[in-house]
Amino acid sequence: MRRLIYTFATLFWLSTNCYHLKAxxxxxxxxxxxxxxxxxxxxxxxxxxxxxxxxxxxxxxxxxxxxxxxxxxxxxxxxxxxxxxxxxxxxxxxxxxxxxxxxxxxxxxxxxxxxxxxxxxxxxxxxxxxxxxxxxxxxxxxxxxxxxxxxxxxxxxxxxxxxxxxxxxxxxxxxxxxxxGNPLQASIYNLGPKINTQDNEYAPIVSNDNSMLIFTGSHESDGHEDVLISHTKERKWEAKEPWQHFNSKHHESAVFLSLDGNRLLIYQDYGSGNLYESRLNIETGPKYNESTITSVKKTRKRRRKTKKRDKKVMSRGKVSSSQKTKHAWSKPRSLGKHINSKHRETSGCLSPDGNTLFFTSDRPGGLGGLDIYMSTKNKKGRWSKPVNLGPKVNTPYDEEAPFLHPDGTTLYFSSMGHNSIGGFDIFKVVITGENDYSEVENLGFPINSQANDMYFVSNDKNHRIAYFSSDRAGGVGGKDLYRVIMNSASKKPLAKGDMLSFRVFFRYKDANIPKKSLPAVEALVSFMKNNPGLTIEVGGHTDNVGTRKNNELLSKQRAEVVYKWLVSKGINEKRLVKKGYGSKSPVIPNETHYARILNRRTDFRVVALRQQ
CATH class of the missing domain: 1.25.40.10 (Tetratricopeptide repeat domain)
Structure with missing residues (x-):
């Protein structure tokens, strides 16, 4: 009996200790x-x-x-x-x-x-x-x-x-x-680790001569934004470097560079966040990477770095402008009360002649979220009260990153509305008149993806080569920069009667080539030298203001001045034909101020092709 009691006691002790050990x-x-x-x-x-x-x-x-x-x-x-x-x-x-x-x-x-x-x-x-x-x-x-x-x-x-x-x-x-299921014949290239990092790179700007790439980089850890710059070497982008004279402890983002390289639109989060402009005097100023720029001090709430596709959290920002002093970019100067408001102005671009501004804002009275607006300069050189581009372009969702192609009529932008694959997609419209646009066109796959595809820019005359940013899978980090090249097989060969994409725009009642239009004629010279069998017509045009006789004379003068400029650059005069059309061949009807700006031009048509 004692042995039995002892055995039970031993088992109880063991089970109790095992329970405590397990617990x-x-x-x-x-x-x-x-x-x-x-x-x-x-x-x-x-x-x-x-x-x-x-x-x-x-x-x-x-x-x-x-x-x-x-x-x-x-x-x-x-x-x-x-x-x-x-x-x-x-x-x-x-x-x-x-x-x-x-x-x-x-x-x-x-x-x-x-x-x-x-x-x-x-x-x-x-x-x-x-x-x-x-x-x-x-x-x-x-x-x-x-x-x-x-x-x-x-x-x-x-x-x-x-x-x-x-x-x-x-x-x-x-x-x-x-x-x-119906992809574009296009090749997409990530710009690689010399440009892209584990953080975010976006808002690419490519100079008109394709020698310089400006873009924005932000850190995942704190969301801080800086402007970065890269140059080409043997047709490849060199390692990026901060634009030291531009950056500060605050947030900056370059959003647009003019064709002549002398005007830079800048986003700064000063106050509610605005757009600013800085100018470079090309005659006395150094090249981009050597110049100095003064930053405006500003405060900014830290951006949330969430990638939720339907909840874009952005701090308020504005656009600004400035004039260049000797050997320096000018201090950024605000684009004025009509452009910058108490709300966010996040991105923008200028027309080839610099007199029309497209920008984004979430100010009251829009269709919802960020909308694209247009403003033109008045006689005093000030920006007019902006006009919303309306429901053909804007949606209840966000529209961002407008970019007007050098042809002056093709507007690229990003949107979370319209027919999209998902997130932000890249779209384009053709300007057919003041506040009048063609149907919005999705650029298609593989340019657009299920991710956020934004900031599409192209200075290529045939729209074949472009840059954009995306946070699609397979990148180096978050948002990366990409280059897209349309398949050359889809490019139609030149034919007699084709209009070239180069255009020279003129001031009102003026026949002198403005500095803003020089990049277009310089690009035409290179094109003519690369295509020695080409003969073109230099066609001068006017708007419909004034008498028919005066407009015909002015159009001939515009054709003549471009003709002489081309000859002075080494183009054989036998390859050029000049003609004035007066006001009878407008790009779009002369019904609005903006339409008349586009019609004051010289354009170029193929009249003969000789096989080489």
Whole structure:
């Protein structure tokens, strides 16, 4: 009996100690899990997504190997959900699919917002049928939700807005399937590690002679923006360097350089953020990388670096202007009260003659978000009250980064509205009159992607070579700079009667070539020398102001002055024919001030081609 009692006592002691040892071990494991979870969540909440990805992968890896155990199913779901969102907000969006699918399998009814994000992940993997199903599932679940608002982690959105955005995503997915099925014959090249980094590079500006690249770089850690510059060597971009005389401890971004290289539009976050202009006196000033520029002190709230496709958080900014002093770019000078407001003015560009400005603003009275506006200079050289480009161009969503091609009529811009593949897409319209435009055209795939594609610029006369920025998958870092070259096979050979893309614009009632138009005629000289079998007509034109006799005389004078300039640059006069057309051949009807600006021109037509 004593032996039996002893045996039971021994077993009780052993079981009790084993229980305490197991409880102690479980307590240790739980603490390890909590520490790892808190670290990962802290990185996620502070939007340090690359570090958060590593933290969640480490945590879930130890769980999968059996070393650790998560306390419950919801904790496991949240860990996979946050990992998926980290990928969506980063530069490897396609990797979001597996963790989001796993989270959805754990609880398909968790939140309509989970269905929405899963739909985004399907899109980044070009699984459009599954994406549409996922978006539609989220819509159906939201309609059955009792609350007017839907929540997921830190997101809170009304059912009405959720359904609206989800339907937009469905439209985008269906359009992407169609567009990607008919790709452009174009080649896209990442500019590589000499230009792009693990951070963000965007807003490219290429000088008219293609020798200089100006762009903006921002750091993921603090969002600080600087202007960077690179030059070509043996047709390749050299390593970038900061434009030291331009940058400061504040935020700067160059947004446009004139064709003659003497006028630079600058975004600065001074006050609410505006656009400014700096000027260079080419006769006394040094080259771009040698010049000095004075920055305006400013304050700016730190930008959120989120990559949520429908929530672009930007600080207020403005556009400014300045005149050059000897051996320096001038101090940036504001473009005036009509351009800069209490709201954001984020980007802009000038027409070839410098007298028309296109810019973006979220001021009241627009169609929604950032809209594109147009302003012209009055007789005193001041910018007029801007006009919204209207519903043909602007949408309830953001429009950004307008760029007017040197042809003076093709306007490129980025938009989250219109028919897009997703995020910001690049579009173009042709200006057919003052505040009158052709139908908006999506530039197509592969220029546009499921990511944010923006800041398209091209000085190429045939629109074949261009630069833009994108945060698409496969880049060096976040936003990268890319070069696009349209397939040369799609380029039509020149034929008799073809109009060349070069144009020389003139001032009102004037026949002298303005400095702003010199890059166009210099480019024409190079073109003529590279095509020695070409004979062209130099055609002078006027607007419809004044008498027919005076306009015919003025048009002949404009043709004559360009003709003489070409001959002085070595073009054989036998390859040139000059003619004045007066006002009878307008580019667009002479019904508005802007139309008359475009019609005061000299253009060039092929009259003979000789095989070499």
């Amino acid at each position: 102690q071990k479980n307590t240790t494991i739980t603490k390890q899990v909590q520490l790892k979870l808190k670290r990962a969540e802290r990185l996620f909440d502070s939007e340090q997504f690359p570090k958060a990805i590593e933290a969640y992968k480490e945590l879930l890896g130890t769980v999968a190997s059996g070393q650790l155990e998560l306390p419950n199913k919801e904790t496991e779901l949240n860990a996979h959900l946050r990992l998926g969102l980290c990928y969506l907000y980063g530069s490897n969006q396609s990797l979001a699919l597996q963790p989001l699918k796993y989270a959805h399998q754990l609880n398909p009814d968790y939140s309509p917002l989970l269905d929405f994000h899963l739909g985004d992940a399907f899109v980044y993997n070009r699984k459009y049928y599954e994406a549409v199903q996922s978006y539609q599932s989220g819509i159906d679940k939201s309609r059955n939700a009792k609350s007017k608002y839907l929540e997921l982690i830190h997101d809170r959105v009304s059912k009405e807005d959720f359904i609206k955005v989800s339907n937009k995503r469905i439209k985008e997915a269906n359009f992407a399937k169609k567009l990607i």
